[in-house]
Amino acid sequence: MWGESKSARCDEIKSLITKGCTKAKIENPRGSTSINKNKPVTNRKKDIAEKLKPDQITQIQPQKLTLNLRSGEAQTFKLKFKRAEDYPIDLYYLMDLSFSMKDDLENVKNLGTDLMREMMEVTSDFKIGFGSFVEKTVMPYISTTPARLLNPCTSTSTSTNTNTDNCTSPFSYKNVLKLTENGEEFNSLVSKQQISGNLDSPEGGFDAIMQVAVCGDAIGWRNVTRLLVFSTDAGFHFAGDGKLGGIVLPNDGKCHLENNMYTMSHYYDYPSIAHLVQKLSDNNIQTIFAVTEEFQPVYKELKNLIPKSAVGTLSSNSSNVIKLIIDSYNSLSSEVILENGKLPEGVSITYKSICKNGWVGTGENGRKCSNISIGDEVSFEIAIKSENCPPQGKSETITIKPLGFTENVEIILNFICECECSKDGKPLSEMCHNGNGTFECGACRCNEGRIGRLCECSTDEVRSDDLDANCRKDNGTDICSNNGDCVCGTCECKKRENPEERYSGKFCECDNFNCDRSNNKLCGGHGRCECRVCICDANYTGSACDCSLDTSTCLAANKQICNGRGTCECGVCKCTNPKFQGPTCEICPTCPGVCAEHKDCVQCRAFETGEKKDTCEKDCSYFNLIRVKDRDKLPQPADQSYPLSHCKERDANDCWFYYTYAVRNHTERECPAGPDIIPIVAGVVAGIVLIGLALLLIWKLLMIIHDRREFAKFEKEKMNAKWDTVRRITPAYCRITPAHCRITPTNVLPEKNCSECFLLFTLQISVTLKARGNSV
Numbered sequence: 001m002w003g004e005s006k007s008a009r010c011d012e013i014k015s016l017i018t019k020g021c022t023k024a025k026i027e028n029p030r031g032s033t034s035i036n037k038n039k040p041v042t043n044r045k046k047d048i049a050e051k052l053k054p055d056q057i058t059q060i061q062p063q064k065l066t067l068n069l070r071s072g073e074a075q076t077f078k079l080k081f082k083r084a085e086d087y088p089i090d091l092y093y094l095m096d097l098s099f100s101m102k103d104d105l106e107n108v109k110n111l112g113t114d115l116m117r118e119m120m121e122v123t124s125d126f127k128i129g130f131g132s133f134v135e136k137t138v139m140p141y142i143s144t145t146p147a148r149l150l151n152p153c154t155s156t157s158t159s160t161n162t163n164t165d166n167c168t169s170p171f172s173y174k175n176v177l178k179l180t181e182n183g184e185e186f187n188s189l190v191s192k193q194q195i196s197g198n199l200d201s202p203e204g205g206f207d208a209i210m211q212v213a214v215c216g217d218a219i220g221w222r223n224v225t226r227l228l229v230f231s232t233d234a235g236f237h238f239a240g241d242g243k244l245g246g247i248v249l250p251n252d253g254k255c256h257l258e259n260n261m262y263t264m265s266h267y268y269d270y271p272s273i274a275h276l277v278q279k280l281s282d283n284n285i286q287t288i289f290a291v292t293e294e295f296q297p298v299y300k301e302l303k304n305l306i307p308k309s310a311v312g313t314l315s316s317n318s319s320n321v322i323k324l325i326i327d328s329y330n331s332l333s334s335e336v337i338l339e340n341g342k343l344p345e346g347v348s349i350t351y352k353s354i355c356k357n358g359w360v361g362t363g364e365n366g367r368k369c370s371n372i373s374i375g376d377e378v379s380f381e382i383a384i385k386s387e388n389c390p391p392q393g394k395s396e397t398i399t400i401k402p403l404g405f406t407e408n409v410e411i412i413l414n415f416i417c418e419c420e421c422s423k424d425g426k427p428l429s430e431m432c433h434n435g436n437g438t439f440e441c442g443a444c445r446c447n448e449g450r451i452g453r454l455c456e457c458s459t460d461e462v463r464s465d466d467l468d469a470n471c472r473k474d475n476g477t478d479i480c481s482n483n484g485d486c487v488c489g490t491c492e493c494k495k496r497e498n499p500e501e502r503y504s505g506k507f508c509e510c511d512n513f514n515c516d517r518s519n520n521k522l523c524g525g526h527g528r529c530e531c532r533v534c535i536c537d538a539n540y541t542g543s544a545c546d547c548s549l550d551t552s553t554c555l556a557a558n559k560q561i562c563n564g565r566g567t568c569e570c571g572v573c574k575c576t577n578p579k580f581q582g583p584t585c586e587i588c589p590t591c592p593g594v595c596a597e598h599k600d601c602v603q604c605r606a607f608e609t610g611e612k613k614d615t616c617e618k619d620c621s622y623f624n625l626i627r628v629k630d631r632d633k634l635p636q637p638a639d640q641s642y643p644l645s646h647c648k649e650r651d652a653n654d655c656w657f658y659y660t661y662a663v664r665n666h667t668e669r670e671c672p673a674g675p676d677i678i679p680i681v682a683g684v685v686a687g688i689v690l691i692g693l694a695l696l697l698i699w700k701l702l703m704i705i706h707d708r709r710e711f712a713k714f715e716k717e718k719m720n721a722k723w724d725t726v727r728r729i730t731p732a733y734c735r736i737t738p739a740h741c742r743i744t745p746t747n748v749l750p751e752k753n754c755s756e757c758f759l760l761f762t763l764q765i766s767v768t769l770k771a772r773g774n775s776v
Contacts, residue, residue, distance in 0.1 A: 012499070013026060013028060015499075015500070018528070027419040027420055027421055027441075029070060029416050029419060029420060030070060030073070031067070031068050031069050031070040031073045031075050031416065032067075032068045032075070033065060033066075033067050033068075033075045033076075033077050034065065034066045035062045035064070035065050035077075036062075036064040036065060036066055036412075037062060037063040037064035037410075038061060038062040038063070039058050039061065039062075039063055040058065040061060041058050041059055041060070041061050041080060041081075041082040041084070041377070042056075042057045042058045042059065042082075042084050051124070051125070054088050054125075054222055054223050054224045054406075055223060057084050057087060057088075058084075058407070059081060059082055059083065059084050059087070059402075059405065059407055060079060060080070060081050060401075060402060060405075060407050060408075060409060061079070061080045061081075061082075062079070062409065063407075063409055063410065064409070064410045064411075064412075065077060065409070065410075065411050065412070066411075066412045066414065067384055067411060067412070067413050067414065068414045068415075068416055069347075069384065069385070069386040069413055069414065069415050069416065070386075070416040071386055071387060071388055071389060071415075071416075071417075072385070072386075072387065073385070074350075074383045074384065074385035075383070075384055075385075076381060076382065076383040076384075077381075077382055078379055078380065078381055078382070079338075079379065079380045079382060079400070079409060080377060080378075080379050081336055081369075081377070081378050081379070081380070081402060082375070082376070082377040082378075083333070083336075083372050083373070083374050083375065083376055084374075085374045085375055086123050086124055086125070087123060087125075087224065087225055088123060088125035088126070088127075088222065088224035088225065089119065089122065089123050089125070089126050089127070089224060089225045089227060089329075090126075090127045090128075090129075090179050090220070090221055090222055090224055090225065090226050090227065091115070091119070091126070091127070091128050091129070091179075091227040091228075091229065091325070092128075092129040092130070092131065092179065092212055092219060092226075092227070092228050092229070093108070093111065093128065093129065093130050093131070093229045093231065094130075094131045094132070094133065094205075094208055094209065094212060094228060094229065094230050094231065095108060095130070095131070095132050095133075095231045095232075096132070096133060096134070096203050096205065096231060096232035096233065096234065097132040097133070097134055097193065097194075097195055097196050098134055098135070098195070098196060098197060098198055098203060098234065099152075099153055099167065099195055099196070099197040100233055100234065101195065101231075101232070101233060102195045104231070104233070104314075105190075105193060105195060107319050107321070108190055108231075108321065109187060109190045109191040110187055111186070111187070111190065111321065111322070112128055112130075112182075112183035112184065112185070112186025112187045112190065113183035113184060113186070113187055114322055115128060115183070115322050115325065116128065116183035116186075117183075118322055118326055119326075122326075122329070125224070126181070127179040127180055127181050127220070127222070128177075128179065128180065128181075128183065128186055129175075129176075129177050129178055129179040129180065129186075129219060129220060130176045130177040130186060130189065130190055131173065131174060131175045131176055131177075131208065131212060131219075132173070132174050132176055132193060132208075133171075133172060133173045133174070133203065133204055133205055133207065133208035134170050134171055134172065134196045134197070134198055134203065134204065135170060135172065135198040135200075135203055135204040136172055136204050136207070136237075136242070136245060136247070136265045136266060137170055137171065137172060137265060137266060138245040138246070138247070138265075138266050139245060140199060140200065140244055140245065141198055141199060141200055141204070141237075141244075141245060142170045142197075142198045142199055143199060149169055149170070150169060151166070151167050151169075152167055152169070152170055152196060152197035152198065153166075153167035153195070153196075153197045166194060167194060167195050167196050167197055168194040168195070168196050169196065170196050170197065170198055171196065171261065171262075172204055172207050172208070172261075172262045172265030173204075173207055173208035173211050173212075173261070173262040173265070174260060174261055174262075175211075175212075175215070175218055175219065175257060175260040175261075176189055176190070176193065176260070177189045177190075178218065178219060178220040179219060179220035179221070179222075180220075201234050201235060202234060202235040202236055202237045202241075203232060203234045203235070203236060203237070204236075204237055204265065204270065205230060205232055205236045205237075206236055206237060206238055206270045206271050206276060207251075207262060207265055207270060207271070208262070209228070209230065209271075209276060209280075209287070210251060210253065210271045210275075210276060210279060211255060211256070211257060211262050212228060212285075213228075213276075213279040213280050213282075213283050213285055214253060214254060214255045214279055214283070215255035215257050216283065218255065218257050218260065221283070221285075223406040224406065225286070225333070225404065225405070226283070226284055226285045226286065226404075226406075227285075227286055227288060227325075227329060227332075228280075228285050228286070228287045228288065229288045229290055229321075229325055230287060230288065230289050230290065231290040231291075231314060231321065232290075232291055232295075233291065233292040233294070233295070233314070234295065235295060235298055236302075237270045238270050238271070238272060238273060239251070239269055239270055239271060239272035239273075239275070240269070240270075241269075241270055242268075242269035242270055243269075245266075247266065247267065247268065247269050248269065249267060249268050249269060250268070250269050250272075251268045251269055251270065251271040251272075251275060252268060253271065253275060253278075253279055256268075273302070273305055273306075276306070277305060277306050277307070280306060281307065281339065281403065284401075284403075284404055284405060284406045285404075286308045286309065286310075286332050286403075286404040287306060287308075287309040287310075288309070288310050288311075288312060288324070288325060288328040288329070288332075289302070289303065289309065289310070289311045289312070290312050290314040290321060290324050290325070290328075291311065291312075291313070291314055292313070292314050292315075293313055296311065296313060299311045307337060307339070307403050308332060308335075308337065308403040308404040309332075310328040310331050310332055311328075312324035312325075312327065312328050332404060333372075333404075334370065334371055334372050334373070335368060335369070335370045335371075335372065336368060336369050336372060336378065336402045336403075336405075337367055337368040337402065337403045337404075338351060338367045338368070338380060338382075338400055338401070338402055338403075339367070339400070339401060339402075339403050340398055340399065340400045340401075341398045341399045341400075342398070343398060344386075344390055344396040344398075344413065345388075345390065346386055346387040346388040346389075346390070347384065347385070347386050347387075347396075347398075347413065348384070348385050348387070349382065349383070349384050349385075350366065350382070350383045350385075351366035351367045351380055351381070351382055352366045352380065352381040352382075352383075353365065353366045353367065353368060353369050353378065353379075353380050354378065354379045354380070354381070355369035355370070355371075355372075355378050356369070356371060356372065356376060356378065366380070367380075382400070384411070384413070386413070386415060389415050389417035390415060394415075395412055395413060395414050395415070396412075396413045396415075397410060397411065397412050397413070398411050398413065399411070419441055421440060421441040421442075422440045422441055424440065425438045425439060425440025425441070425445070426438060426439045426440070429444070431444065431454070432444035432445075432446065432454055432455045433450075433452070433454045433455045433456040436450045436455035436456075437450060437454075437455035451487055451488045452487065452488030452489075452490060453488075453490055456488060457488035457489070468486050470486075470489035470490070471484075471486035471489065471490070471491050471507065472507065473506075473507040473509060477507070479491075480492075480493065480507055480508040481503075481505075481507050481508045481509045483503040483508035483509075483511070484503060484508035491505075491506065491507055491508045493505075493508040494508070496513075498513075500512075500513075501513040504531070505531065509531075510530070510531035510532060511529075511531070511532060512528070512529045512530060512531075513529060514529070514532045515529035515532055515533060515534045515544070516534060516543045516544035517544055518542075518544040518545070518546035519546070522534075523535075523536065523544055523545040524540070524542075524544045524545040524546040525545075526540040526545040526546070526548075527540060527545035541570075542570070546570070547569075547570035547571075548570055548571035549571075550571055551568045551571070553568075553571045553572070553583075554566075554568035554571065554572070554573045554584060555584065556584040556585065556586050557584075557586065561573075562574075562575065562584055562585045563580065563584050563585040563586045564585075565577040565580045565585040566580070566585040573585050579591060594645045594647070594661050595645065595647035595648070595649060595661070596649075598623075598647075598661055599647075599649045600612045600620075601616070601619065601620030601622075601623070602620075602625070602647075602649075602657075602659050603649070603651055603657070604616035604620055605620050605625050606625060606627065606657070606659075607651070607657070609651060609652070609653075610651065610652070631658050634646070634658065634659070634660050635660050635662070645660065645661045645662065646658075646660055647659050647660065647661060
C-alpha cells in the first residue's frame with residue numbers, strides 16, 4: 001500500500017485482512033515450549049541398601065527446556081520439586097578463635113563425633129569440616145609489636161588475661177580440616193587448635209565466609225546440601241572498614257588460600273554484604289549463624305539480607321551447638337525458594353507456587369513453599385515473556401534453581417523475530433534493483449548502503465532536493481503531507497501511537513482516523529474510515545454513517561410506515577401532515593377521537609336515534625355493524641391481531657352505549673334504571689324532623705340565656721336599692737356603701753367608728769319597723 005513502510009505489513013490479523021491480505025498469505029508464527037530433559041524426581045529411602053551418588057539424585061523436574069518466544073506472548077511451563085530422603089549433607093564449621101571464645105573451643109573439640117551421630121538420623125551421607133578466623137593482620141585490628149604478634153594474649157592486651165595464656169599468632173582465616181566423613185579426625189584436629197586475640201571487638205568473619213564460599217576444591221564441597229555454621233560472640237567488619245588499616249582495594253571474590261591460609265587479608269578490603277550474598281547463592285551454601293544472645297539483633301538483620309540463612313542462639317560456652325545446628329537445618333530444608341539467573345533485556349518472568357494443602361502463592365510468594373517435609377512434592381507454574389527481540393535475534397540461556405540446592409533448570413530462549421517466509425529469501429535478487437537486496441516475504445531487504453522500496457537508491461548518491469520533489473503532492477504542499485518521511489523519493493508514512501490509526505497514500509495524505517463521527521464514534525460505529533471518508537456498512541448512509549436505512553423503527557401500530565402520514569428518514573418519521581406528530585405520526589392533538597367521530601353513525605345504525613337518524617343510510621354505510629347482547633362479549637385488544645378502540649358514549653336520553661371500533665364495530669345500549677321513590681320520601685321526612693329538633697334546641701338555648709340576663713339585672717338593682725329610712729336614722733358621718741358591703745365613714749374616722757355606725761343603723765331600723773307594726 002502506498003506510503004506504508006515494510007514494517008507496516010506486520011499487524012493484527014484483522015487489520016491485515018482489512019488491508020486486503022488473504023488468510024492464506026498471512027504468516028502468524030506462535031511461541032512454543034519443548035522439554036529437552038525430563039528425568040523424574042528420585043524416590044529414595046534411607047533403609048535401602050543401594051546408595052546413590054549425589055549426581056544420581058534428582059529433586060527438580062524437568063531439567064532442561066527450550067522456549068520459542070514471540071514478543072508480547074508468554075510461555076508457561078510447570079516445575080516439580082520433591083525433597084529427597086537421605087540426601088547427602090556437607091557441613092563446614094567456621095569458628096571465631098578470638099580470646100573471648102576460649103571456653104567455646106573446649107566444647108567444640110568433641111563436636112565431630114557427636115554431630116556425626118546426630119546427623120546420621122537425617123542422612124547416611126554426611127561430611128564435616130572445620131575452619132577458624134580472627135582478624136586482618138594489620139593495625140589497628142591487631143597489635144603489630146613483635147611480642148604481641150607471637151602471643152597476643154599478654155597482660156597488656158585488651159582482655160584480662162595473664163602471661164600463662166598460650167595463644168597462637170593472629171591470622172585472618174585458616175582452613176583447618178577439609179570436609180571429611182571421619183569424626184575422630186575432626187575431634188583430633190580441633191583439639192589442637194589454640195585461641196588467638198585482636199584489639200577491636202568486631203571480627204574479620206566476612207573474609208573467612210568469602211573464602212569458604214569460593215574455595216570449593218580446598219574446602220571439599222560436593223554437589224549436595226551445603227551448610228556453613230558461623231560461630232562467634234562478636235560483630236563483623238564489612239566493606240569500607242579496611243580503610244582504617246590502609247586497605248582500599250575492594251574484595252575480588254576469588255580464592256586466595258595458600259597452605260590453607262588466607263594470604264590477601266592485608267591487600268583486599270572486607271567483602272560487602274551484597275557481594276557475600278551473591279557468592280553464597282552462586283555456590284548453593286546455606287548459612288547458619290550461631291551467635292550469642294547479645295548479638296542476636298545484628299545477625300537477625302543480616303539473615304534478612306541473605307536468602308536461605310538462619311540464626312540460632314549460642315550459649316556462652318557453645319554447649320548447645322549440636323541442637324542449634326539440627327534445628328537450623330530442619331528450618332532451612334523445610335523451605336524451597338526458586339531463584340533465576342540474570343534475564344536478557346526485555347524478558348520478564350513470573351512465578352506461581354502450588355504448595356502443600358493446596359496453598360497457592362503469587363508474586364514474590366510464588367517463588368517459595370514452606371513447611372515441606374521429606375518426600376513432599378510441590379510444583380511451580382512459571383511464565384516467561386519477551387517484550388522485544390534481542391540484537392540479531394540470538395538465543396539466550398537462563399537458569400532457575402532452588403536456593404541452597406545444587407540442581408538447576410536450564411532454559412534456552414529462542415526469539416521469534418522473523419516470519420517463516422524469510423528463510424526462503426533470495427539474496428541479490430533482480431527484483432531489488434539489480435541485486436541490491438534480498439527479496440523475502442514479498443519485499444526487498446536492502447543491502448547495506450542501499451535504500452528505497454526496491455533498494456533503488458544509494459545513501460552516497462542521494463540528492464535530497466531532487467528526491468523531495470517526488471514526495472510533494474504539488475508545489476504548495478509539505479513533504480509527504482507532513483505525515484511521513486521522504487525516503488529515496490518515496491513517502492514512508494509515520495506511525496501513530498495507536499496501532500489502529502495509520503497514515504496512507506502516495507503522499508501520506510490519507511488516514512483512517514479523521515472521518516466524521518457520530519455519538520463520539522468514528523463513522524458512527526457503522527462503517528470504516530478510508531482516506532478521511534466513511535465507507536458505510538449495509539443499511540447505513542450519511543457522512544458519518546449515522547443514517548439508518550432500516551424502516552422497522554418507523555412502523556406504526558397499523559403496520560404502515562409513519563402511519564401513512566409521513567416519510568421515514570434515517571430511521572425517524574418526518575410527518576408530512578402537520579396535524580399529526582409523534583415517533584410514528586399517530587398522534588393528532590386537534591383531531592376528534594375515534595369514538596366521538598363515529599358516535600352519531602353508531603347511534604343511528606344501532607338504535608335508530610341521534611342527529612344522523614334521517615341521513616343514516618347515506619352517511620353511515622361505510623362500516624359493518626355487529627350487535628352483541630352483553631358488554632362483556634365485546635372484543636378485547638389482546639384477542640385481536642388488529643388495532644382496537646373501546647368507546648363509551650351517552651345519547652340524548654342520558655343512556656350510555658358501548659362499542660368497539662376496528663375493522664368491525666360491536667355495539668350495546670345501556671340505559672339507567674328509574675329513581676326509587678321510597679328512599680327519597682324517607683329521606684325528606686327525616687330531614688324535616690331533624691331540622692325541627694334543631695330549631696327547638698336553639699329556641700331553648702336562647703330562653704336560658706335571656707333568663708339569666710334578667711336575673712343578673714335584678715340582683716344588680718337590688719344591691720343598688722337605697723332606703724330613705726336608713727338615710728334618716730344614719731348619722732351624718734356614716735352611710736352604707738354596697739360596693740364594700742359594710743358601713744364606711746364619709747369622713748376620715750377610725751375603723752371602730754364604722755362598727756358603731758353599723759350597730760346604730762341596725763337598732764334604728766329595728767325601732768322603725770316596730771313602729772310600723774313589723775317585727776325583725
